[in-house]
Amino acid sequence: MAIHDTSSVVGATAAYGSEALAVGTVVKLARALWIVPLALAFSLLHQSHERAKTPPFILAFVAACLHSLFPHPNPLWTALAGIARQALTVTLFLIGAGLSRPLLQRVGFAPLTLGISLWLLAGTLSLAAVRLG
Known part of the structure; x- marks a missing residue:
């Protein structure tokens, strides 16, 4: 509460x-x-x-x-x-x-795509590093 x-x-x-x-x-x-x-x-x-x-x-x-x-x-x-x-x-x-809809519209699609791509890359590399020891 x-x-x-x-x-x-x-x-x-x-x-x-x-x-x-x-x-x-x-x-x-x-x-x-x-x-x-x-x-x-x-x-x-x-x-x-x-x-x-x-x-x-x-x-x-x-x-x-x-x-x-x-x-x-x-x-x-x-x-x-x-x-x-x-x-x-x-x-x-x-x-x-x-993030909000107006902010995303103002910034555009390219920075959002770049951010998601970098997030996926960093996550994948981190997972691989943890799994490989």
Whole structure:
């Protein structure tokens, strides 16, 4: 409860295993769900006519909660869970690296390709050095 951003919660709980990761992520996202009713309540209190924006991950989390109420084996949900896991990994990497869509568009594709290539080269050489002793 003391960690404020979702990516840090995922990183911190993953160190303690898959069950801790699942519980920590659900607790953090459940806490984040309070954004919606609070935003609506404050807009009513302040008589704002602006529409509150709901982040897409909140909608996905609500869908996952609804699915957990009526669990049944479904290949579609298994595939979606795998895609979500990969998307979360990419998102956490981008957050950790301080990269955003506008920044990537401004910098261009060539530096990103160079960085990924150098990362793969360094990783491969390091792995080879460790394996060869």
